[in-house]
Amino acid sequence: MPNFRELGNEHFKAGRFKEAEQQYTESILTVSRNDPKIFTNRALTRIRLQDWAGAETDARKAIELHGDKTNITMKPHFYLAQALLQQRRIGEALAEALQAYQICLETKDSSAEVISQHILRIKKMQWQTKETLRIRRMEHTLALLETLLEERLQKDLTELEERFKRGEIGETGRDEEKAELEKEADERRHEVREKLGNPTMPNTADRVVPDYLIDPITFEVMHDPVITPSGASYERVSLLKHLRAHGTDPITRRPLSEKQLITNMALRNACAEFLENNGWAVDW
Missing domain, CATH: 3.30.40.10 (Zinc/RING finger domain, C3HC4 (zinc finger))
Structure with a gap:
């Protein structure tokens, strides 16, 4: 019987990830269904294939099969963190990455530096998600305020025109008051934008x-x-x-x-x- 794991390793080293995945799957189906290492290998292969859900499943299975031997689960925890991050499950990804990092420190594994950088990237993505929501809220608020200001201006202009038609104000007075209302509206819009700022532009200071x-x-x-x-x-x-x-x-x-x-x-x-x-x- 061919050694499917070794064949999978050879394909992986050569960058043939789809073939590697197939060989690891054959190994799992025939002789290695309880071996956490083969699931760890396939998890990494699926990461290379950008099969994030598959990588998550394999990494979780590897962790499960390792049982209480948590000191050797650094790789599946790290792979799980990567798979979760790509699925935008950022909080879960951070928890898994921190666990992998802690195992590195306990076992003096040199991967700690790489995982440390990954943790920072996850934290950056956390911030970006919050920042996107903040910008959307600010843009919505700005649009709402500008709409209200425009509605107020149109209401004032309509009332001004009705006063003119009733003869309560002359043409010159109407034109002067109209210009004043439009000027005030522009100033209010400018003030609102200045107070809120451009939500997409950070304050570099x-x-x-x-x-x-x-x-x-x-x-x-x-x-x-x-x-x-x-x-x-x-x-x-x-x-x-x-x-x-x-x-x-x-x-x-x-x-x-x-x-x-x-x-x-x-x-x-x-x-x-x-x-x-x-x-x-x-x-x-």
């Missing part, structure tokens, strides 16, 4: 990231900051990468180990709140 939220190593916004004995805070994965290469505190140059790092919860909460309201900062 507000687009500043506070220094204390920026990782001194990568100069990017942090989401999982840790504090060192010297009192400085860094993004966890960037500091761990530095420690693997140098083994010293970036500032004091004294020996530093992972055990000495403490999660900076206050700063983490500040970073989370900032990113929730300023998703653009992911690409800052």
Whole structure:
């Protein structure tokens, strides 16, 4: 009997993802229906094929088959996060990505850096979704106010014309009052637009990231900051990468180990709140 898993692996490495999926499916149907690794492999293959629902199903099955062995479920959790994100289930995607990230930290897996970036992308998408809704609400409000202002102007002009017909006001007075009403309407429209602003144009003056939220190593916004004995805070994965290469505190140059790092919860909460309201900062 051919080894369908190995054939699937060969097709995957060659970029033949549809063929790889077929071989992994054959393996599941014949000998590997209880093997979480084959479902993990097919989940990744389906991600490459952009079959997000299929990838979700396989990733969940892999997690289920792993059972209590949560320390080896990093890949299916990460694949599940990717599949959910593409289906716009952003909250679920973030939860799965955070779980994969935590497993990386516990097992010292080098994928932590990649997953950390993915978490930031999810948070950016969360913000974009909220921003889209905000813009729609603002545009609707602006259109509604402008409609009301126009209706008010037309009502005033109609009343003015009726006064003219009744002889209560002359032609010159009517023309002067009409010009004044139209001028006031224009000023009100301008004031409304100025107060609300252009909902699609951000205030660039507000687009500043506070220094204390920026990782001194990568100069990017942090989401999982840790504090060192010297009192400085860094993004966890960037500091761990530095420690693997140098083994010293970036500032004091004294020996530093992972055990000495403490999660900076206050700063983490500040970073989370900032990113929730300023998703653009992911690409800052």
